[in-house]
Amino acid sequence: MEAVARRKAAAYVCRSCTRQFQRQLRRNYSNSAPRPDIYDVVCVGGGPAGLSLLTALRANPVTSHLRVALVEAQDLSKVKSWKLPPNKYSNRCSSLTPTSALFLDQIGAWEHLDQTRVQPYHEMQVWDGVTDARIEFDWAPGSAPVEGTTIAYMNENLNLTSGLLKRLEQLGGVSVFEGANVENITFGEEMEDLDLSQWPVVHISGGKQLTARLLVGADGANSPVRAFAGIDAKGWDYNRHGVVATLEMEGEGWGGEHTKIAYQRFLPTGPVAMLPMPGNVATLVWSTTPENASLLKSLSPKDFVAMVNAAFRLSTVDLAFMHTQGTDQDDEYSWRLQHTSFNPRAIPQTVVGVQEGTVASFPLKMRHADTYIGERVALVGDAAHTIHPLAGQGLNQGQGDVQSLVKTIEFAVTHGQDIGSIMSLESYVSERYTANHVLLGVVDKLHKLYSAGSGPLVPLRSLGLNAVNALGPLKSFFMKQAAGSGTKIF
Amino acid sequence: MLPSSPLRQLAPTMARRVRNPKTVARLASIPQYSAPVTTTSSPSATTQRWHSNHTSSPSGPSSSSSSSSSSSSVNPDEISHFNALAATWWDPHGSSRALHLMNPLRHDFIQNCRSSSPYSSFTVLTEDASDLLPPSSDAAHNTTHNTANVQKLRYLDIGCGGGIFAESAARLPTTSSVLAIDPSPGVLAIARSHAKKDPGLSPKLTYLSSTIESLPTLKPEAVTQKFDVVSCFEVIEHVDHPSLFLDHVAQFVKPGGWLVMSTIARTWTSWFTTNFMAEDVLGIVPKGTHDWHKYINEYELRGYFEETEEKRRFWGRPRAMGVVYVPGLGWKEVPGSEKVGNYFLGVQRLAGEDNA
Numbered sequence: 146m147e148a149v150a151r152r153k154a155a156a157y158v159c160r161s162c163t164r165q166f167q168r169q170l171r172r173n174y175s176n177s178a179p180r181p182d183i184y185d186v187v188c189v190g191g192g193p194a195g196l197s198l199l200t201a202l203r204a205n206p207v208t209s210h211l212r213v214a215l216v217e218a219q220d221l222s223k224v225k226s227w228k229l230p231p232n233k234y235s236n237r238c239s240s241l242t243p244t245s246a247l248f249l250d251q252i253g254a255w256e257h258l259d260q261t262r263v264q265p266y267h268e269m270q271v272w273d274g275v276t277d278a279r280i281e282f283d284w285a286p287g288s289a290p291v292e293g294t295t296i297a298y299m300n301e302n303l304n305l306t307s308g309l310l311k312r313l314e315q316l317g318g319v320s321v322f323e324g325a326n327v328e329n330i331t332f333g334e335e336m337e338d339l340d341l342s343q344w345p346v347v348h349i350s351g352g353k354q355l356t357a358r359l360l361v362g363a364d365g366a367n368s369p370v371r372a373f374a375g376i377d378a379k380g381w382d383y384n385r386h387g388v389v390a391t392l393e394m395e396g397e398g399w400g401g402e403h404t405k406i407a408y409q410r411f412l413p414t415g416p417v418a419m420l421p422m423p424g425n426v427a428t429l430v431w432s433t434t435p436e437n438a439s440l441l442k443s444l445s446p447k448d449f450v451a452m453v454n455a456a457f458r459l460s461t462v463d464l465a466f467m468h469t470q471g472t473d474q475d476d477e478y479s480w481r482l483q484h485t486s487f488n489p490r491a492i493p494q495t496v497v498g499v500q501e502g503t504v505a506s507f508p509l510k511m512r513h514a515d516t517y518i519g520e521r522v523a524l525v526g527d528a529a530h531t532i533h534p535l536a537g538q539g540l541n542q543g544q545g546d547v548q549s550l551v552k553t554i555e556f557a558v559t560h561g562q563d564i565g566s567i568m569s570l571e572s573y574v575s576e577r578y579t580a581n582h583v584l585l586g587v588v589d590k591l592h593k594l595y596s597a598g599s600g601p602l603v604p605l606r607s608l609g610l611n612a613v614n615a616l617g618p619l620k621s622f623f624m625k626q627a628a629g630s631g632t633k634i635f
Numbered sequence: 636m637l638p639s640s641p642l643r644q645l646a647p648t649m650a651r652r653v654r655n656p657k658t659v660a661r662l663a664s665i666p667q668y669s670a671p672v673t674t675t676s677s678p679s680a681t682t683q684r685w686h687s688n689h690t691s692s693p694s695g696p697s698s699s700s701s702s703s704s705s706s707s708s709v710n711p712d713e714i715s716h717f718n719a720l721a722a723t724w725w726d727p728h729g730s731s732r733a734l735h736l737m738n739p740l741r742h743d744f745i746q747n748c749r750s751s752s753p754y755s756s757f758t759v760l761t762e763d764a765s766d767l768l769p770p771s772s773d774a775a776h777n778t779t780h781n782t783a784n785v786q787k788l789r790y791l792d793i794g795c796g797g798g799i800f801a802e803s804a805a806r807l808p809t810t811s812s813v814l815a816i817d818p819s820p821g822v823l824a825i826a827r828s829h830a831k832k833d834p835g836l837s838p839k840l841t842y843l844s845s846t847i848e849s850l851p852t853l854k855p856e857a858v859t860q861k862f863d864v865v866s867c868f869e870v871i872e873h874v875d876h877p878s879l880f881l882d883h884v885a886q887f888v889k890p891g892g893w894l895v896m897s898t899i900a901r902t903w904t905s906w907f908t909t910n911f912m913a914e915d916v917l918g919i920v921p922k923g924t925h926d927w928h929k930y931i932n933e934y935e936l937r938g939y940f941e942e943t944e945e946k947r948r949f950w951g952r953p954r955a956m957g958v959v960y961v962p963g964l965g966w967k968e969v970p971g972s973e974k975v976g977n978y979f980l981g982v983q984r985l986a987g988e989d990n991a
Contacts (some may be wrong), residue, residue, distance in 0.1 A: 148816045183834060210808065297913075338831065338837070339831060339834050339837075340831045340832045341832070342832075343832060354649075472652075556739070558808075559739075559742070559806055559807075560738070560739040560742045560743075560800070560803060561742060561803030561805070561806040561807045562738075562739070562803060562806070563802075563806070563833060566727070567727045568735050571727075593646070
């Protein structure tokens with residue numbers, strides 16, 4: 146990524162002052178104090194949120210003159226040149242809503258994704274593992290949003306980051322500091338002619354210091370930028386892990402190549418979801434207890450596949466029993482399956498294999514930062530909020546943040562505001578905070594609601610699910626929300 | 636919530652403020668009170684102020700030559716009020732919050748004014764047809780890459796206060812320079828120290844402690860070179876002799892350039908919102924900031940630019956935009972509200988000669 150040209154003296158505010166600094170730099174060369182290296186935007190974190198922020202800023206003619214830098218701990222050249230054989234898929238996939246896809250298209254990144262690895266899906270089947278109450282999210286005639294019937298796109302995270310990096314390279318103009326850890330963030334100094342005492346200075350490994358008009362924390366759940374800004378993040382751990390894996394299916398799905406279906410079953414331990422990838426491939430996200438997660442990771446491929454098939458078919462009692470077995474789930478599953486009745490076309494096709502090395506797990510938590518902004522600081526993506534993956538909204542929330550922050554910066558630039566000032570950043574928080582909070586809350590409540598294996602909530606939630614399923618307009622509303630195409634509620 | 640501004644926040648003690656609604660009702664019932672100033676024969680306190688020095692015949696911009704530079708339109712009480720407010724000027728949640736929120740609208744209004752006329756301050760100077768294109772954000776963008784071909788604007792901000800507008804104007808890529816003047820040394824000190832916090836400002840932004848009357852003496856080139864945009868936001872309701880003040884201002888506007896103002900109409904509503912609610916009840920605007928008697932109605936201000944044939948040749952047709960503060964949402968443009976409360980008025984200078 147070093148090829149990305151570093152723009153000199155081209156900053157929005159700093160265009161002329163950079164020149165001035167360079168002059169002063171020469172003049173003060175004998176002095177030991179280095180003149181600050183000032184950027185309009187320093188983004189810490191080169192994940193989907195950070196990369197799309199920089200891409201959007203560079204692609205927008207109003208903000209493209211800003212002097213921007215990216216600090217990322219990973220080696221980005223590996224990400225950019227990421228490539229897998231056509232039949233292999235990464236286990237870290239995300240659902241991209243049409244809204245996110247449209248944004249990525251607007252900033253010119255969508256076409257840089259490997260489209261053969263992106264899978265739109267058109268229907269969702271969601272059911273209660275305890276009562277079998279079910280909701281089928283298929284578009285009733287006439288209810289689909291105009292742009293098509295796609296609910297969302299399944300995509301590997303690496304396909305997205307790799308595509309964003311390619312687009313960013315095409316745009317140029319970002320100073321990229323990769324393989325660089327943030328060692329410290331301090332404030333600048335007050336000099337005779339310049340007071341940078343409220344400007345963040347990012348110290349990165351190798352001794353380089355970047356002074357930021359606006360420091361963006363796209364640096365994940367344990368955001369150092371958030372810590373620097375003194376912003377607290379509240380929430381809780383779910384005591385659940387998300388088990389992911391890339392699965393090989395017996396076929397392309399019940400709907401064939403052109404009508405792909407996502408499945409989610411709520412089990413008392415958490416939801417298990419199977420999401421379609423191209424061809425006979427699907428990706429698994431199974432939220433379960435840490436103990437179950439470590440058991441699943443320890444199983445042979447044959448037994449793991451049996452457990453996944455069981456998770457979508459057997460009763461929760463059978464499934465719980467199978468988690469107590471150390472091994473031989475495959476035999477147990479074959480036997481129990483004969484004694485379980487279900488409609489095979491209402492559940493995913495049978496899993497026949499698991500891609501080697503793709504079974505992994507990560508802890509699930511809910512966090513929400515108290516605010517997204519501070520003086521010369523803005524947080525996006527996981528640095529601002531961490532959500533339960535059951536609705537597949539985490540990455541989309543981050544893209545929504547970025548879209549809003551770029552809009553805020555664009556407004557500030559065209560109205561002469563300081564893009565780092567609280568005054569100009571306020572609209573970003575007011576646009577995103579409540580929306581994210583509602584979604585975090587809804588998903589959190591859903592998790593809790595479906596964690597109950599018995600008790601008064603169980604029949605009630607089933608009643609609710611069946612009722613929603615019966616009411617066409619309400620269902621269509623939920624689908625549009627999921628697709629990000631409806632009236633903005635979440 | 637009103638506008639508070641540099642100069643505007645100035646009006647402290649002087650406040651012959653009307654606290655009793657009955658008094659206001661009485662005042663409003665006096666016919667002359669709301670009549671256009673040009674037809675008033677027995678001026679009330681307010682109209683006297685508007686006319687002072689010009690009671691016989693408000694002449695054109697030429698009258699500016701008749702005033703001496705020692706006289707100032709600025710009221711000393713106003714200066715002390717704004718000095719006292721200086722400390723919180725840049726606090727986003729401080730006394731000037733309403734002003735900070737209003738600032739983007741000022742740029743929208745200027746943009747709106749400039750794009751309304753094919754004639755610009757550059758037409759005259761360069762005869763370059765490309766300058767006839769209305770400015771747009773694309774044009775603003777191009778400027779940064781194509782500085783040689785695009786003219787950049789020179790701003791004069793009168794009554795700049797802590798520099799909320801002046802800083803923002805200097806940050807625009809389409810701006811070449813901003814000269815910002817204010818008679819209050821205290822607020823200028825705040826403005827200067829705040830500007831020091833942004834390294835991008837110093838090449839473009841100059842603060843000067845001056846009144847409009849003394850500017851030609853302190854900076855003679857301000858008269859000869861003139862400005863593409865001359866702004867006086869939330870200022871005119873704080874000066875003692877608005878028409879004299881405007882006469883002075885005229886000489887700094889380039890032919891084709893714009894004089895842009897904002898102020899508050901003197902109505903029941905504005906008394907209730909800006910004096911009673913904003914200052915006394917809600918405390919959004921510091922007490923003593925506004926003297927309701929000094930408010931100027933849109934038709935009065937517009938009248939100044941249209942009252943004589945000479946003025947109509949000198950100035951284009953004034954453009955107005957009414958704005959309303961909605962708590963929690965900020966300022967919104969509301970067509971027609973210029974008759975009621977806060978409004979912007981912009982007018983383009985047409986004539987090339989200062990003394991028509």
